[in-house]
Every structure is written in structure tokens, then in C-alpha cells.
Amino acid sequence: MSANVQIAVRSGAWAQLWRSTRARWCIGIVLVYVAMALYGEAVYQWHQWHDVVPSYQHQDLDRRFEPPGRDHWLGTDALGRDVLQRLVQGARIAFRVGIITSLIAIPIGVLLGALAGYFGGKTDDVIVWLYSTFAAIPGLLFILAIAMVVGKGLLGVYLGIGLTMWVGVCRLVRAEVMKQRALPYVMAARVLGYSHARIIVRHILPNVLHIIIVAFTLRFPASVGTEVFMSFLGLGVQGEPSWGIMINNARLRLWQGVWWEMTFVTLALFLLVWAFNLLGDALRDALDPRVRSQRT
Amino acid sequence: MLRYLMRRLVQMIPTMIGVVLITFILFNLVGGSPARMVLGDKASARQLEEFDEQRGFNRPLFFGRTSSTRLYAATDFRRSAGPWTGSSGVVHHTEGFLRLTGPASVPFPLSFAPLPGHRYAWRLEVRTSGEGTALRVRDGTRELPSGTSVQGWTDGVDAAGDPYRPQLEVPAGVTVDLFALTCERAHARPWQSQWSHYLGQVLRFDFGTSHAVNRPVADLLREGIGPTLLLATPILVGETVLSLVLALLCAYRRGRWLDHTVLVACVMLMSVNYLVWIVAGQYWLGYRLDLFPVWGFESWSYLLLPVLIGILHGLGPNVRFYRSIMLEEMNRDYVRTARAKGVGTAGILFRHVLKNAMIPVITNVVLSLPFLYTGSLLLETFFGIPGLGYISVNAINSSDVDVVRAVVLIGSFLYLASNLMADIAYALVDPRVRLS
Numbered sequence A: 001m002s003a004n005v006q007i008a009v010r011s012g013a014w015a016q017l018w019r020s021t022r023a024r025w026c027i028g029i030v031l032v033y034v035a036m037a038l039y040g041e042a043v044y045q046w047h048q049w050h051d052v053v054p055s056y057q058h059q060d061l062d063r064r065f066e067p068p069g070r071d072h073w074l075g076t077d078a079l080g081r082d083v084l085q086r087l088v089q090g091a092r093i094a095f096r097v098g099i100i101t102s103l104i105a106i107p108i109g110v111l112l113g114a115l116a117g118y119f120g121g122k123t124d125d126v127i128v129w130l131y132s133t134f135a136a137i138p139g140l141l142f143i144l145a146i147a148m149v150v151g152k153g154l155l156g157v158y159l160g161i162g163l164t165m166w167v168g169v170c171r172l173v174r175a176e177v178m179k180q181r182a183l184p185y186v187m188a189a190r191v192l193g194y195s196h197a198r199i200i201v202r203h204i205l206p207n208v209l210h211i212i213i214v215a216f217t218l219r220f221p222a223s224v225g226t227e228v229f230m231s232f233l234g235l236g237v238q239g240e241p242s243w244g245i246m247i248n249n250a251r252l253r254l255w256q257g258v259w260w261e262m263t264f265v266t267l268a269l270f271l272l273v274w275a276f277n278l279l280g281d282a283l284r285d286a287l288d289p290r291v292r293s294q295r296t
Numbered sequence B: 001m002l003r004y005l006m007r008r009l010v011q012m013i014p015t016m017i018g019v020v021l022i023t024f025i026l027f028n029l030v031g032g033s034p035a036r037m038v039l040g041d042k043a044s045a046r047q048l049e050e051f052d053e054q055r056g057f058n059r060p061l062f063f064g065r066t067s068s069t070r071l072y073a074a075t076d077f078r079r080s081a082g083p084w085t086g087s088s089g090v091v092h093h094t095e096g097f098l099r100l101t102g103p104a105s106v107p108f109p110l111s112f113a114p115l116p117g118h119r120y121a122w123r124l125e126v127r128t129s130g131e132g133t134a135l136r137v138r139d140g141t142r143e144l145p146s147g148t149s150v151q152g153w154t155d156g157v158d159a160a161g162d163p164y165r166p167q168l169e170v171p172a173g174v175t176v177d178l179f180a181l182t183c184e185r186a187h188a189r190p191w192q193s194q195w196s197h198y199l200g201q202v203l204r205f206d207f208g209t210s211h212a213v214n215r216p217v218a219d220l221l222r223e224g225i226g227p228t229l230l231l232a233t234p235i236l237v238g239e240t241v242l243s244l245v246l247a248l249l250c251a252y253r254r255g256r257w258l259d260h261t262v263l264v265a266c267v268m269l270m271s272v273n274y275l276v277w278i279v280a281g282q283y284w285l286g287y288r289l290d291l292f293p294v295w296g297f298e299s300w301s302y303l304l305l306p307v308l309i310g311i312l313h314g315l316g317p318n319v320r321f322y323r324s325i326m327l328e329e330m331n332r333d334y335v336r337t338a339r340a341k342g343v344g345t346a347g348i349l350f351r352h353v354l355k356n357a358m359i360p361v362i363t364n365v366v367l368s369l370p371f372l373y374t375g376s377l378l379l380e381t382f383f384g385i386p387g388l389g390y391i392s393v394n395a396i397n398s399s400d401v402d403v404v405r406a407v408v409l410i411g412s413f414l415y416l417a418s419n420l421m422a423d424i425a426y427a428l429v430d431p432r433v434r435l436s
Helices: A002-019 A021-050 A083-119 A121-136 A139-150 A154-181 A184-191 A196-232 A243-254 A260-287 A289-295 B002-030 B035-039 B045-055 B194-203 B217-252 B257-271 B274-288 B301-330 B333-341 B345-367 B370-374 B377-383 B388-397 B401-429 B431-435
Strands: B066-068 B090-093 B097-101 B104-107 B119-128 B134-137 B140-143 B149-155 B167-170 B175-186
Touching: A002 A021, A002 A260, A021 A083, A021 A260, A083 A121, A083 A154, A083 A196, A083 A243, A083 A260, A121 A154, A121 B002, A121 B401, A139 A154, A139 A196, A139 B002, A139 B377, A139 B388, A139 B401, A154 A196, A184 A196, A196 A243, A196 A260, A196 B274, A243 A260, A243 B274, A260 B257, A260 B274, B002 B194, B002 B401, B035 B045, B097 B104, B097 B167, B167 B175, B217 B257, B217 B301, B217 B345, B217 B370, B217 B377, B217 B388, B217 B401, B257 B301, B274 B301, B274 B377, B301 B345, B301 B377, B333 B345, B345 B401, B370 B401, B377 B388, B388 B401
Parallel strands: none
Antiparallel strands: B066 B175, B090 B097, B097 B175, B104 B167, B119 B149, B119 B175, B134 B140, B134 B167
């Protein structure tokens, strides 16, 4: 029965989310970026497959620093490469980073958080020790140190962000699972003789799913931002048009009046992060009744 | 209170050990020896070995009697003769062995003269065609029976103080087929490992030397802390004051346009990447409008722009956090009582809510104190302020492990200390905390 109630609440939450114009706009913007990233991935894979120099790396030294025009909608950069194509590739890398870091962080965080919250006792002590240790280490420095040890490149970015990001997820999931465990439906499941694994996976996790969704939406822009300045510092992506690298290139030309690369890249970055942040807020309002009551 | 304090201190110890362990795993286990990365491709094996010796990297990780050494480059004889190429009396057979024909006395081809005070363990796999072959090592001469593997030990220096090279004595008419030869560093005390070396360093507050600038790390940190504090303190103070004021205003005008505008602005401020703030600030305010100097650290005016950017960047999340605290407080019973007494909204906010909301606010501020130390990596790097953030980024770029490790370690310990401070503040204000 509790499952039915839960579904009713959940579908109400999605309906509420969809009713908000702002949330619809955000979803729209995010979908545009998703399309862009998928297109970028397709272009990238096509060039990988055919083993040719990708079009976004194609240099044309006669057409350097061209302002936005018919041939190059967003202009060209210092080596005559098309800014729009590189921007799309930047979106691909941003999504890769956002998704892969979440794929590293969320399973670790959810697993440890659920175990700690459900079993308590010694398990809880060990896991709390683990995440408080990770939390004590200064964040950005830790990420950069991991990237330094792993080596420059995308792998370092993934591992650096992923291995530090799970802490927040773990903490939230643990707190919520502890709350859920005290509820009668868990007791009922145990009386029915269900195994611990089944109770956690089938009964408790669906009820803490909203935490995970919100955490994903809020962590995504954070990882994208971190990737951008890792690449900017030269520790991140190598040889690919990441937004951080584009900003770094454009920064030096800005003084000579080459405004387009900088403007469009920062705009793209801002819009993506903004949409995700707003969406995260809207999701939290819709999915977490506790927060909703606070906002009014 | 004292008992509470002691309990909290004891609880802190596992986390501290955890931090030390994680930095160890990260830099020693995963990272391995940075010698090659640091000294470059031209460095000799001996230089690499000495680099490792100084930093304790040439010991076993946690426990062990042997560890690897660069003294002799182990080679698969099926591929090549390796360091043996050119040794007189040695012929390489592609079936996978070296043939030594007597009479000969063949010294091992070492990368460098064995270091004084070191002990090396040699392990040979040989097949001899007759009696009388001997391995001459530091602790004596050893007969080589046919078809077996033999072990021998050498010290770095012999009795006269000369570096000692082990060699094979092959009598006339005998051939020796050498299938494998390995050399390991032997340790008399197996507990003297990388871990114990590192732990000792941490306990002695010895952070080693930076190889990039060849100075003690402690000196670098001491120099960096000043500029970092000069930059980070105004940011923290300004950010806290400004966001408290805005949060109070929002709570005061809850649901009105001011509240909405500030909230919308907060999300927008949050969404602007730090980089964009820096680049745009340097370009518009520094270059176009020429209001601030852009790069350097010469007078207080060089700090204005980074401080401004730091405050702007931190404003968004802080205002939202403080506002939600204020609103939470405003739903409490005592607010209703005050309202029933006839206290106006402003009175409630400033006299009652602010005071109660101070606990989480102070916690938030205290917990962000360690960032005064780590400094803002980006701000310092891009405004050329020679603080700890600047030092860290440079160290990461030149893989200066000792510096990075020291900053990470101290930053974590400061975080734990400020955590403790926040807890004490809590317990002082709220007696219920002490009992639970």
C-alpha cells in the first residue's frame, strides 16, 4: 500500500514540476544541450572511425580571427578554426565529464550511504570515518592532486571529480535512509522475512531516489565548471576543444578585440550551468516536501 | 565541558589518520616515485636513486625486507643482453641466456657504484658446465652448483671504503649460462618503510624540500601564508556581512519582489564560472575602464579586484543558505510568541531571529576558515598574488609532490581543527549538544 501512496506522491511531484514554466524552460535548454552534445559525439566518433583530422581541428590560416559571418556563424579563432564546431565539441566534453563523474560518484555514494544508514553500528562508523576523511581534504586541491597523480587528460578529470564528489551524495543518502529505516513499512518488510538486500534495493532506494536525482542535477553543473577550470589551468583535457581551453585561448585575444570566441563560450557555459541549477532547485521543490514547506 | 572536548578530540584522531593514509595512498601508492617526472629524462640512475633515498621512496610501501633498486637494470635475456652488451667474455644467445666462457672474471654491469650503507641482494639463475664457478660478493665467495639458482648479498662499500662490485669467476674450460639475474635492495629493518618514513615526517612537521625551487617546503608555506591571508580575509568578511544583510532583507520582505529579485540574482551569480568572473573582471574593470591593476602584488590596490570577484562569486550560495536559515527560524514558536506580544517584523528579525540564526551562521563561517589557508587557487593564480594557492598550482604544474602534499595535509588538519572549534562554539551556546 505504501508503494501506491508513494507513486501517487511522485506523479504529483512530476506534474507539479511540469506545471512550472521555469522548469519547462530549463528542461528545454538542457535538451538543446543534450542534442548538441550527441551531435558532437557523433561528429567525433565519425572522425575517429574514418581516422581523419576532425573538422573542428581544421586550420585555415588565411581566415584567422574572422568575426561571425555566413561561413562561420560564430567566427573563427587564432588558427582559423570554426568556433561553432569547437563549441559543440566543448558541449560534448562537458556532458561526458558531467555524466561520467556522476557514474563514478553516485554508485559509490548511494551504496555506502545506504549501507551506513541501513545497518548503522560498525558499518556506519567505518563509512562515516571514510567520508569525513574525504570531506576534510580541501576540495579543489584534492581534485587537482588526483589529476596530477593520474596524469593530465580526461581520465584525471573524471577520477579527480568523481572520487571527491561521492561524499556529498553519501552523506545525503545516509541521512535519508536512516529516516526511512525507522518507518513502519521497513518493519513490515522485515516481518515478511525479506532479505536486507531486497529491503534496501526494492523498498528503501525508491524512496530516496529523489535525493539522488536532485544531487545529480546539482552536481552536474559543478563538475562541468570544475572541468572547465582544470582544462584552463592546463591540467585537464589535452588537445581537444574543451570550453576551458577555448576560454584560455580567447583570453589572450580579447585584448585585441577578438570578442566572439570568449563571448559565445562563456555564454554557452553560463546557460548550461544556469539551466541545471534552476532545474535542480525546481526538482528539489517538487520532490522534497520538507523544503517546499520552508519556501513559502 | 572538558569531557565533551576530550571526546571530540579523540573522535578526531581516526579522521586525522585517515587523511594521512589517503595522502599516502594517493602520492606513494598511486603516484609512485616522481623521480623521473621531476628530474627529467637526462637524469642518471644514481641521481634518481638519491632522489628516492632522500624522500623515502626506495623502501617497501608498508613492510618488507626487499625493495626495488635501479642499481642493475633487470633484463629479459630472450630479448637482449641489456646492460651486459659489450662485456668481454659474454655472448648473448637468443634462446634466452648469456654464455660466459672461462677463464674469465666478469663484473656485473651496474648502473652506478653501489651506494654506501646499502645492502643488495643478488639472485642468479645459472647452468654451469663444470665445477669451480664462483660468485664473488661482498660477504664472501659462493660456489655455483650446476642448474640451480643462487643468492648472494653485497654491501655498498667494502672494508677499505671502496664501492664493491660483485663479479662472476669462471675457471678455464667451463661455460656458464646465465638465465636470469635480479638485484633488490635488502633492508635489515622491515618496518622501515615508506609509510613509517612518511608518518615520521608528519609527526615531526617535516614537509621535505621542494625540488622545483630546491628549498624547504616549510619556508615556501611561511612566505605564502601572508599574501593568502591578505586576500582571503577581506573576501570572507565581506562575503559574510553582505550575504547576511541580503538574507535578512530577503527574509524581511519575504515573497515580495526584492526577495524574488535577490533569489534570481543569486542563482545567476552562482552559475557564472569563476573563470568568467576573472576574465571579464580583468578585461572590463582592469583593462577597459582602467579602475584596477590587473596583475601583481605590489600595493593594496592590487587586491581590490580579486577581493571584489571573490565576494561576488561566494555571494550566491551564501545568501541562499542564510535566507533558508532565517526562514526556518521564523517558523519557530518563539517568533509566534513575539508576534503575539506585538513586536514588529523588524524587531523580530533583528532582535530574535538574527540571534538564533547566528549558530548555523557561525558554523558556516568557522568551517570556511581553512579556505583562508588554502587560498583561492584561481584568484591567486590569475592575479599573480604569491600566496599558497599560487604556490599550489605551480607545484601541481611541475609535479612538485612534496609541496602539494604539505598543502593538502595542512589544509585538512586546519579543516578538522575548525570543525572542532565549531563544535565547541555549539556546545558553549547550546548545552543540549554536550549531553547527546
